[in-house]
Amino acid sequence: MKVNMESSILLKPSYEGEPPSTAGSIPLSVFDKVTYDTHIAIIWAFKPPTPPNTNMQKGLQKVLAIYREWAGRLRMDENDRPSILLNDEGMRFVEASADWTLDHTMLLKPSKTLLNFHPTVKGVHELLQVQITRFTCGSVVVGFTFHHLVADGQSTINFLIAWARACRGLHKNPLPLHDRTIFTPRNPPRVEFEHQRIEFVNKKVIKEHPYPYPNSDDSSNRLIMHKVHFTREFLTKLKAKASAGRNRPHSTLECLVAHLWRAITQARGLNESEMTHVRISVDGRARLNPPVPNEYFGNLVLWAFPRAKVKDLLQEPLHFAAKLIHDAVSNVNDDYFNSFIDFASKEEEVKDLVPTAADKLVLCSNVDVDSWLKFPIYDLDFGGGTPYIFMPSYIPVNGLFYLLPSIVEDRSIDVFISLFEENLVQTKRTILLKPSYEGKPPSITDSIPLSVFDKFTYDIHIPVVWAFKPPTPPNTTIQKGLQKALAFYREWAGRLGIDNKGRPAILLNDKGVRFVEASADCAVDQAMPLKPSVALLNFHPSVKGVEELLQVQITRFTCGSMVVGFTSHHIVADGHSTKNFLIAWTRACRGLDLNSLPLHDRTIFTPRDPPQVKFEHKTIEFKNKKVEHPWLNYTSDGLVIHMVHFTLEFLTKLKAKASAGRNRPYSTLECLVAHLWRAITQARGLNEFETTHVRISVDGRARLNPPVPNEYFGNLVLWAFPRAKVKELLQEPVQYAAEIIHDAISNVNDDYFRSFIDFANKEEEVKDLVPTADADKAVLCPHLEVDSWLRFPIYDLDFGGGRPYFFMPSYIPVDGMLGLLPSINGDGSIDVFISLFEENLATFNKICYSLSP
Structure with missing residues (x-):
């Protein structure tokens, strides 16, 4: 499909009476000089009836007589000033046609197709350009480009309204104010703020280009402009949440920008110690004292730069970001504008500086907001009615987003966001799924009291992610299979609460699990990282502050691949139980029955009479509420999750070395953990007299006597804590560490489990204790924790289109946390996901494959 250019002419102003001199000029103000030196391109679409091109042309010429700047040129005046x-x-006026209907052409989101509907903005001398494109259906698209050095958004909207009124035979009232010399510095000047690093930057800095990504063709090819629609209902809820505790709510702009800033930062997967800011335009007309009339024509904008550490922005609630934005915008006041005028008017100060409003393809880790929310863009009537589409053209700048009132005119907002493909995941639907029963549903007033193993495990959701190549089953198949499985595993559809006897319990109220359907406008290989990063958080529902005990997100990609994100609350079930549920779910999706039914009775762990507490549980599984821990002084800034692949050949050699002199070799888990414990301890550079331990989960099903069936659903895990002095751990050979680990795991036996049951049931003993299974620790140093999935058939989970081609835990940055998974190669090799500080990673990488003693 091609757009045909019918004519391209230069339009000059049409004056009533004698034309003015063409030798005049208007010097640029300090606000003009510091803004973007570029054309801004926007597009409207109108349904028939539409006025003829001649009407629009004549109206444009009339209004150019009032706004002469648009028909001029940017050059130096006789005093050598930019003017x-x-x-x-004249300005460029283009007439074009398309031999098809508008609906077949216009996309509802910016794309390169839009470049056909306005004149090019590259290398043009004209300061304003208009293109009228007519379609066979009678619709019209108006493409409009204007040079930002001439006017800001407020001035441009005044001009557009004047043009629309002229097309309808109406006069422009009031007239524009053209005097750009009104911004004179004070005498003496009072520069009270740091403008050199805010509005200006040294020319040398720009040349060195320290941005995280280059402005390359490769960068622009990976960029996508994405449209998101926010309903009035959503915005009302968002505003209430972002303004919690305030007498006067934050503005809609502040609340929505806060929400988007956090969402984009999370989607980008930034390092949590990195700084990020938002660039927000602030109109000075009402902020200067005395105010400047709205009719002022030119630029009168500076910028607010709310900034935060990624960690704080994402971990603090929404109102934290909203307040940062509100305060930053409020601070760009009369004092700030006058300080800027004083600074920017000092020629010696600014001669080696250039504006920070420079051309960049990539703003990461920052974002730039262009708001049209207060502009009556849908009241631009050229004589045939208001437009039904308005949007920016294709401007691929990573981190730039436009806010526009929605075309439905119900106070909803459309946001056009430019991001890299891998950052874009769009939620299409989110619902609560309830169990699907065959026959009469059970009572929803029942409950299951938590066992002692449930009460003292991690109070947190565990998120994991699988990826499947096509063909994949439809979402309805996955949804129905999930509902069938929930009928047998009702706990997931319930809620944590207190039962009628005052006990912590799972309420079997069938309130449902969270089920999210999402899509990404790219192939899975472009979006899914091969190691845990913040980007993975896009592929499963948030685990913060949710009451649902299980959540699923299905994300579809343009290549046909599918990613399943799954989060499960650990208090409901351990890894073994969750694995049984997942197998049941996938079998249900394939139309198969469950192999065996789950055992739901959590009251089987009764204490002995009399109790026999033989071990020191008070400092192992429990700790005193009042105990202060040194790790609380640590920060998680600088944490990296690193993936290491251990081949079967390496593991065989390691196992032989660690088991030297034994008739029965240690397990692969024991040998690999021993190796990693030593390598990480060495990489951390710990004091040799320090004690370090590893926390290793031990499943009690086979260790209790009599054994508990594998079908038991709930938590039945305690932990082994092999420990050693750093000096001995590093000086002794690897079999020393392997033996410590083996013995510690072996000691978590029937006697130990029974002793724990007896102790944990003593209410007086445990009332002032809390679990050592603390989900809030970001730093385990000098210790480690191991989460092993080695025995779980995670790659046999087939929803109906074949097994997954990879599986990984989500992004959980806890220093010293290890995740062990069977490799996607299926050849007996192992992938380990290790969370370490960046300063320790280089040393670890040097030694992690060394088999030296």
């Missing part, structure tokens, strides 16, 4: 020469050379 707009009022030479009436």
